[in-house]
Amino acid sequence: MPAIIYILIPFLPLAGFVLLGLFGKKYFKSASGWIGTLLMLVSFILAVYVAYDYFSATSIFPRNVPVKYTWLVFSENISIDMGVLQDPISMMMIVVVTFISLMVHIYSLGYMKGEERYPTYYSFLSLFTFSMLGLVLASNLFQTYIFWELVGVSSFLLIGYYYDKPSAVAAAKKAFIVTRFADLGFLIGILVIANTSDTLDYNTLIATLTSTGSEQASSAAASTFLGASALTWGTALIFIGGAGKSAMFPLHIWLPDAMEGPTPVSALIHAATMVVAGVYLVARLFPIFSINTPAVLDIVGWVGAISAVFAAIIACTQTDIKRILAYSTMSQIGYMMFALGVAGYGGESGLGYTASMFHLFTHAMFKALLFLGAGVVIHYVHSNDMKDMGGLRKKMPVTHITFLIACLAIAGIPPFAGFFSKEEILLAAYNGNTIIYWIALITSGLTAFYMFRLYFSIFWNKPYQADHHSGHKSEGGWIMLFPLLVLALGAAGSGFIPFGKYINTDGIPLESHFHLQFSILPVALGLAGIFMAMWLYKKQNNRPEKLAASLNGFYKAAYHKFYIDEIYLFVTKKIIFNLIGRPAAWFDKNVVDGLVNLAGNTTTAVSESIKKLQSGRIQQYAIYFLFGAIGLAILFIYIWK
Amino acid sequence: MNGSDIIFYLLAAMTLVCGLLAVTTRHIFRAAVFLLFSLIGVAGIYFWLQYEFIAAVQIVVYAGGIAVLIIFSIFLTQQAGDKLPKQRIDRKIFGALAAFCGFALVMIQVYGHTFFETEEGEVTVSVFNIGKKMLSITDGGYALPFEIISMLLLAAMIGCIVIALRTKKENS
């Protein structure tokens, strides 16, 4: 296949970005959406073509690098290459990314219509898609980092799209800075890895490090720092980067706030694609994690599990529908993460890996669907708050149905997509780590509960009070509903894809796993959650308040997101600003600058104080003269002989 | 101690005492007179050293010229009978200290040093020799300094005239 096709996949969106960014506003303001969408469509088709070509060619999937351009050379072996890495997960990801992006593009045609910065919006979307594609296709660790950062900034741009809204600006900043903080770990991790393995290229990296007895692997394991090997540090640091991007506890605080962006953006970036980049990164380096640094993989598992349950609990208490979805996203990514964490390398033990990727795929479908559906609702209601909604099932039937499908999918009710992927994850966890398995089980119950809490609150509960807004009286027209329908299809049916065949740790296809006895418990828990939600929220009643009151302290803590934000605020404002920044500025102004000024002032002061020397009295001059002469004479006769 | 020695000591005493008085007395006119005597004392020492020509010059130029000039200027600028204002005592002490330090320093060096003497014969210091040397341009003659000093005197004269004769413009 010609290289140009690989290149075109990310570059078509880039072209969209440049075109719309530079000229959109002036020349084709209203057409820009269509231009962007069209480019995206082509890109999607190419991606599907490429992926199809790849998956259909053989049954064992090698890592190919069809495109490679040396971008920046550091040393003989270490260089940043821009390339395309072709392997199952990257192929899967480009399809997911282009597909969701295309859906969002289409959806936005309706959702963002009439916005003042419509072309800008599309150019940012294109930029994001480009960056995300670059990220998933990266053939070089550093290339990943580059696009990782670009993804971050496009996320920033899109969260801050409504730039005159202070909360949006703050959210954008927060998202960027928190992920940046995590990226610092990623960066140092890269440095460590590059230094210990003497390459940045994924293929070489994985090959050298995982082959037993390779020079690099042993040297990397040998050099230790604070009791851990260099490689352990490297992968752990890289995982920090991934955790930040994927909003894992405790670096998750930016994700709920990121919902300040337009809803389609949340669907694309903060649900389906960008936030799973962390998972993708760990999956990308999975052989190294698994073979060289299993300890770090344990951490991955625990962080994922904690995030999953933590987010699920918070989600149960929130009222902003987008935030609920955001916490649910975090929770689901937790699933993916711990699935990787509990997985091993090779054969059956690699199930977690497959499951994780599988869940990533299905999650993309139903979570995008949920967001887009929520977008339609918000578009209709002009509010994000659950309290303003209720009884909307009649007003927006299509949305209702698709939303329900998505909720069932995420709750893991068969035969929807989420069921399959989640089952695999639970199975993997069961095989890998029992405690995590139980956590996951509880979480899946919670998931069903809060999703249906959301569902019932929007579409059932109290009857809808209309007329406090004007404008849209419809669901937004076919252009917004079309993506919903397509995604609903995905959410419903993508579970039947035999993922294990394509995506596995060692290239040997995994058989599909389906154990009925094993599925009963999670499905039962899911149903329990649904019924609980139904009981509490289907009709307007005071049961929720009572329940909340009975759980008083815990509820409050969960409602306040366990005060994590406050802790961060304390650390940044009080410690970093007041204890580091302010003293640094003070030190500069007073000590460093003060010393210079002191030198100047001293000179002036000395100059002023010795003015008496020049008294104007000639006899005094003569005395100085005489003493000068005598002094010199004594000096040179007696002292410096 | 012969007569010559006694004369020397007398001259020395006269020179130093008059000199000291010249710089300490508070009567300005008396100071001038003491200066005159001190200068004459120096001339006496020249005589004693048998440098009569220099002694004569000393008397003519110093006693006859400079001293008179000074006395004139005193008359011009001061009521001769007035006492000079008193100097502050601390300045006097400082001045004396400085002078004494210098004196001590120089004397220590002088007495600590053995001067060489020439082995060559003495030239007779006669007016003829001096005059001849003064005007010769070879053999270490002093024609050039003579010319220089004449230019200096010319310049000094011009300067004096300009500065001292500004009376007419004073009103304008």
Next chain:
Amino acid sequence: MNLLLIILAPLLTALAVLVCRNKEQVKWTALAGSLAQLILAFLLYFAFRHEKESGEPAQMLFQQDYALFKNPNIHFHIGVDGISVAMILLTAFVVIAGVLVSWNIEKMTKEFYFLLILLALGAYGFFISLDLFVLFFFLEISVIPKYLLIGVWGSGKKEYSANKLALMLMGGSALILVGILGLYFSSGGSFNILQLANTNIPGSTQNYIFPLLFAGFGVFTALFPLHTWVPDGHSSAPTAGSMFLAGISMKLGGYGCLRVAAYLLPEGMKEYANIIIVLSAIAILYGAFATMMQKDLKYINAYSSISHVGFSILGIAMLTQTAVTGAVMQMISHGLMTALFFAVIGMIYDRTHTRMVAEMGGLMRMLPFISTVFFIVGLCSLGLPGLSGFVAEMTVFMGSWENTGAFYKIATIAAAMSIVVTAVYILRAIGQTVMGPVKKESFLSLPDAKWNEKLAAIILLAGILAIGVAPGWLNDLLRPETEQFMHKILGVK
């Protein structure tokens, strides 16, 4: 390519500016001159590439050597290597941008442009000299124009700032002077860089001379704690002045640290490397934290410059080829970026008449072009890939990490931590100025950038992108030189 052209162009421009009759003439002459400089810089670059590709082995190309004085042995000796070429390109970019943004200077236009071009002349001369004396000459030439630019056309406490700047820079050059003389006498009477590089100066002597030279150039490049002229100087200077100061002048110091101090005194460099690493790591973090607390846009950029320039010093002191390459890249990148930053700040100030972050807001609505550029340059500052800052910083990090030993690693990590802090203050500044609600009614009618401002911004952006998107050309330009440097410094053949 005759290198004399590189200094003749600004010289003739400066003289032509002097004989102009009115403001329009002055402006167009200056623009034409700076355009000529830019073209020459490009010609030089391509000529250099061509020579190198045709296998020219000499370390310095296009050398010319005219004996000036026999004793002291001073030659007007010029020549370029890749680093100088890169620096000259940078200078040409900044100069033309500086000329363009100053288009509306009303007060003493002629003098303004004259001084501007004179400053550029100093920089060009500095970068091409191969004789320490000539180098010093050009270095000093560039000091006084800065004083006058700040003093006459500046704002705020300009007298104080101008004085401080001039005196500190002169202090630096005094140290440099002593160092140069030390080199001269300890090498048996040569100012020639190439000769000095091949002279063995005893280690103990190097240990005396090196701190003088490095501290001297350190003042120019704002090495902590010698940086204190930077905030005041930058904030008081007129827009073009700040651009030149940060974009060109601070680079003189960095270049000097590398070309003179480190290159000619390798033993000294090794001796003091750790101290310099500590200082520059401090500068990076400390500058970043100090920036966080600033409220004035120019101060923000000035302090951030201290932080950013720290990377180039760090790179030099790390003494690996990659780190040194990164250091030079950082100089170039920071030059372009900071110049653009100041240009944009100037544009904003011209319109809003304030530089206080808190008083602005929502400028994106009225000034989309300026705001976008501001945004991009901010991103460059925080090291976003695709822009020059990233390339340079990453190269420095990569190079630094090559050193074994916890000390170097910790220093690198400390330096790397600044990318977070940088993000904090840059986003804070952007968030409060470009984004957010509009705070003043009067702002709503502000006009966006004019042609000259747009052109200036685009020129600098082009430079930033050229490095950021495709750093290969710069890397190729620099690496052979840094390799040679490392051979010399580490004594490996």
Next chain:
Amino acid sequence: MSDFIILMKSELVVTTIIFLLLFVKIGKGMRNEKLLPLIQVLLLINVLFSFVFNKEGSLFDGMFSTTSLIAFQKSILSLAVYLISLLCSVWLKRSEHLPEFFMLMLSALLGMFFMISSGNLLIFYLSLELSTIPVAAMANFDLQKRASSEGAMKMILSSAFSSGILLFGISLIYGTTGTILFSEIPGQLDGSPIQILAFVFLFTAFAFKLSVVPFHLWTADVYEGAPIATTSFLSVVSKGAVAFIFITALYKVFQPLEETWYLMLVILSIATMVIGNLFALRQKNIKRFLAFSSIAQVGFILVGISAGNEIGISSVVFFILVYVFSNLAAFGVADVISAASGKESIDDYKGLYKTNPFLSWIMTLALFSLAGIPPTAGFFGKLFLISAGAAKANYIYIIIVALNMIVSLYYYLIVVRAIFIDKNEQPIDKIAISKTVKLALIICGAGIILLGLLSWIYEHIQSLTV
């Protein structure tokens, strides 16, 4: 006889001019408007003449000698006098005693010529006096001004005091060596304490004339009091001449005491720079300011002198050449302004650039040259001095010297700042500058810029010193 004329031609030309002026004065006199151009032409002839028919040799049994270097030094001094006659023409034209002024100035110049050429202590002493006493009289030429008299008084009394000490030193030298000939003294010096004492006393006279701290105290008062023509003569010509003979004295006559005088120069030059700078910092009067700045400059000259070799000589000669142009330009501008507006305070210079850009640029150039900033010649001058001084590898000394350059820059910048930056409600009005003054200022400006860049000038000086 022809030897006599050629070797002493500078002196003879100057003497001839003096007598010409004398005849003019004694005769029916001329109006200043006519006389001044005549004098300027004569002085120009003197300058031009000093460059041609140069021959090396000595007269009067070595009392008088001349070499190409000495001839060049004389040219510098003649040039300076010529420039002064141009620069101060406004003041001179108004002067009632124009011919006398020039007679005195030329007498002093004559004294300096003899001083540079002198071959024994007597000639040296006499010519020193010849170059001092007329200047003291010249200092009093602003006859109506109190300050002028006070300055003149301070000058004549302190120089008399200084020459007393000088003579005492000479007498001890004579006593211990038995000769006053420069060529014979070195052989007789044995470094005994009394000789060192004598040398110190002799040294103080040079130090006094050069205004080396602590022998400098008269300088500022005299500079401030005297008319600017005199001040510029004092600060440029007088200093230059003394520096030249100082070098001869140290390098030739007192060569055996080199260790002593090297240290002495180091100590005194540091003291001079520091004190000069510290005082210059706080001056308000431009003449007084320039006085202290020139004291600081002397500190630098001493650095060059301390080298003790040919490079020291050539660097000092070159520096003085540069200094002539720089300092005269500064004084010239000060004189133009003072003559036109009577303002001599630095504060009055505020906003000068608005009204008088030409004067401002010349002043700025001059000050930058004094501060040693490229591309002015002062930069080269200072650099050569410092590199000459650095040859002894006394780095701490050189660092102190270099740091002093910063302080000096600070106060030069005060003036520059006043001219360019500070605002003033009532700046000095636009001054009409006569052609001669403008010419002189342009010459100075051109000199300031070109002297350093045209490297053959320094090369030429070096070839003279070998």
Next chain:
Amino acid sequence: MMQPGLYHILFISTALFFIGVYGFLTRKNLVTMLMSIELVLNSVNLNFIAFNKYLWPHKMDGLFFTLFIIAIAAAEAAVAIAIIINLYRSHNSINVENAEELKY
């Protein structure tokens, strides 16, 4: 020792020299200061003559030096007195303390 010789004269001259210096340092009247200078010059003359007489009688260097110093002294005194008189006209005083306007 009592036999007068070089050292005696040197003693006298040095003493006279510093007497003159003392006078110069402490006198308030300009004319008396000038007188002190004359003492100084005289002491130097004495030195020259003494050295010439006792140490180097083969030449007349010291003697001539003295002669010229006397001449210079006269010229210097003349100019000084002219200046002092002029000062007197403008200040109406020849007290040195009244001529201290130029300072600092």
